[in-house]
Amino acid sequence: MARTPSVGGNWKMNTDRTTGPALARDLAPAAAANPGCEVAVFVPFPYLLAVGEALGHGSSPRGTRVRLGAQDCYFAPDGAYTGEVSIHMLKDCGVSVVLTGHSERRHVLGETDQLVNAKTRAVLDADLECVLCIGETLDQRQAGRTDAVNEARLRAGLAGVTAEQMAHVTIAYEPVWAIGTGKVATPADAQTAHARCRAVLAEMFDSAVADATRIIYGGSMKPTNAAELLAEPDIDGGLIGGASLKAADFLAIVEAAGEQT
Ligand code: PGA
Numbered sequence: 506m507a508r509t510p511s512v513g514g515n516w517k518m519n520t521d522r523t524t525g526p527a528l529a530r531d532l533a534p535a536a537a538a539n540p541g542c543e544v545a546v547f548v549p550f551p552y553l554l555a556v557g558e559a560l561g562h563g564s565s566p567r568g569t570r571v572r573l574g575a576q577d578c579y580f581a582p583d584g585a586y587t588g589e590v591s592i593h594m595l596k597d598c599g600v601s602v603v604l605t606g607h608s609e610r611r612h613v614l615g616e617t618d619q620l621v622n623a624k625t626r627a628v629l630d631a632d633l634e635c636v637l638c639i640g641e642t643l644d645q646r647q648a649g650r651t652d653a654v655n656e657a658r659l660r661a662g663l664a665g666v667t668a669e670q671m672a673h674v675t676i677a678y679e680p681v682w683a684i685g686t687g688k689v690a691t692p693a694d695a696q697t698a699h700a701r702c703r704a705v706l707a708e709m710f711d712s713a714v715a716d717a718t719r720i721i722y723g724g725s726m727k728p729t730n731a732a733e734l735l736a737e738p739d740i741d742g743g744l745i746g747g748a749s750l751k752a753a754d755f756l757a758i759v760e761a762a763g764e765q766t
Pocket of ligand 1: 515679683684685686687723724725726744745746747748
């Protein structure tokens with residue numbers, strides 16, 4: 506079945522009060538010119554409101570195609586969780602899509618599958634879209650455990666998620682060794698991993714859910730390698746880190762994804 510491609514810019518801990526909104530203003534009109542691709546930006550918490558405004562949310566139709574995304578959240582609705590940000594707060598700032606389980610949350614900040622699952626379920630229970638990130642480390646890949654690790658991440662991350670809720674889930678396959686390293690999975694390797702993830706979704710839910718769920722690739726995707734990755738049948742878009750900080754590079758990837766439709 507035809508899946509609408511999706512490209513997200515993960516700004517990580519970059520930009521500031523001036524450069525974040527400026528980047529958003531550069532993206533909005535050009536993204537609107539590529540209706541074949543859904544576009545989101547995952548913005549540092551302090552700049553969500555300013556970036557939402559720069560994207561034209563809540564005012565003119567200009568640029569409203571770019572969704573405002575958060576890089577993380579906490580699963581509890583409120584309370585004594587110093588430093589955390591609730592999903593209600595994110596919604597209040599105009600966020601409609603949230604990343605869960607990003608590799609840097611798992612491997613730098615120590616998030617477990619259980620925590621990632623709690624966040625994923627809370628995002629979906631709040632009727633927001635969720636991008637669940639999975640992917641193997643270099644050691645795991647070299648030990649031949651890529652498929653097993655991705656299957657375990659999917660089963661744990663999506664535990665308790667219903668087939669209906671899967672309509673609001675995108676999976677981001679991001680091999681950890683490819684993130685921010687300039688090393689990119691070959692299109693064939695990425696396609697193999699994506700197809701295997703889709704087969705796991707068919708086992709967990711059914712083939713209709715598996716066919717409808719977008720599985721996007723992340724890990725050093727850039728304008729020079731995006732088209733060949735996106736041409737693979739099971740690669741439905743990208744989650745872009747470094748290249749999302751330059752409007753021209755990010756938009757070239759959005760265009761490449763839009764051309765696949
Ligand atoms: P990268 O990051 O494009 O800089 O490799 C991707 C990501 O972490 O989502």
